[in-house]
Amino acid sequence: MTEQTPPPTVRVFIALAPPDDAKAELERELLSAYSAYPRLRWNRVEDWHITLAFLGELPAATVPLLQPPLAGLAAAHPPLRLALRGGGHFDERVLWSGIEGNLEGLHLLTKEVRDAIRACGVAFEERPLRPHLTLARARRDDTSSVVELAAALAGFTGRPWHAERLHLVASNVGRGPGPIHYRDIEAWPLGAGPS
Template identity: 45%
Template sequence: MRLFVAVNPPARAIQELAAASSSLRELPGAERLRWSETAGWHLTLAFLGDVPADEVPSLAGKLATVADEHPRLRLRLAGGGTFGDRVLWCGVQGETAALRRLAGAVRDALDVADDHPFHPHLTLARSRAGARGMRGMADVLKGFRGVEWEAGWIYLMRSETGSGPARYTVVERVRSQGRGELRDKR
């Protein structure tokens, strides 16, 4: 199974972002992008790649330990940006330093080697060949500031690719216990 670990925003946060970003699909260059489905919007903490199904219980146990050591977080989807001309994303505000620590703890617990620093974001669209105009699309989201929500669950997710957009399903989920490190005051 192709797996990753994520925090999933609640329906209300997804609906707000969907409404705020709907006009982006009408902008020049939008037709060249692969838009992610709102049903699959998430904040990736760690990508695991292909993992044998019999390893899922062990992974879930390690995630439960991490969740028990980290507090629930107050987050909001806000703003937008790009990774070059290949990825258009919505940003995250709130207890982002604690979210970075959580992502680091997940990566450490699951022995995930990743050369890229964790940057909290939700991917809206991708381009294989690079697309001009992405920065302008990100500027449209500059003033977006969604509702604050509590991230209290860590999800082990399965990614299925093939024809059409990727499909994501929950394999396991663990609840943060609200203990652990002090929260950021941002």
Template identity: 40%
Template sequence: MIMDFPNTMRLFVSLEPPPEALQPVADAVVELGRVPGVRWSPPSRWHVTLAFLGDLDDDDVRRLAPPLRSAVAAAGPVRLRLAGTGTFGTSVLWAGVAGDVERLSSLAAGVAGAARAAGLGLEERPYRPHVTLARAAGRGGAGALGQLADQLAGVRGPTWTAVEARLVRSHTSDGRYEVLEHLPLLPPA
């Protein structure tokens, strides 16, 4: 159940791959080591975002919770794996998501629809499932990301089944993630 939180919260809805699904990519990242101008995201923060909700207050979250629970429950479990890499411009290095991407995209659309039904204005843009691995963080980082994507392109993770989504608060002050609610992806009846 969602608890009361003061002021506004920066929220997103995501799937969290299990550690064994992340391990091959994490091992490959460790082998690359430190890269000047690149800030690696720790595997403990890796997730597949379904929707970034932005800054919401308690009332927004209360309105969002029921349609969000329904949308996620109706989607059912999704089989996925990490595969391939790429960049968003010169700022983000990501691992791709393969498997039942059509069902994953439908789940993301359902989450976005639930947010809109709750009166939240989400930015309209195509859904591109990924896991953020690193960001450019200074001189040389932007140029390095493309090379890193090429080096990691062949890394694949094992298949895993997502059985829940999570409503997550991002604490911008310290980079911490806090799961506010576990949202089961219910199997078809």
């Protein structure tokens, strides 16, 4: 009897990303923290994003089913005016920067994205949207640094920007040593459809 190879899977989420200059502004704010807190696992700046729906591991064959409805949804939804502001932490282990601006539009887009995913028959864990960019993670024995950095970021206010693309993203979590890396499977401009 031959063993069957399981079908390939991919770890997937749907997100928005700040433009490079908005990320650079926050990165400048964090420059001294990178060297002052070397034990933190810092996320790569190019990977900073706002997760709208985390789908986890999916069969690779499922991903193409998501693309048409997400493309249509993006085209029908206007760009969102947002900004990075302040900082905080989850469970003293995850450092984040907050999001402000058109949060009502962000919650509506998130609901529409999640509805489209469910309509494709894809099950995923529903988590409340807490708009943020994850910046770093601490080891279990080093949570004080995250709390200190969250307090230091409290006064940060970034310039407003427009979220202009909806991203379908794959990640390599659990695929070997080293930092997590993300790659766009596809990204669609918001508001590209007829008005």
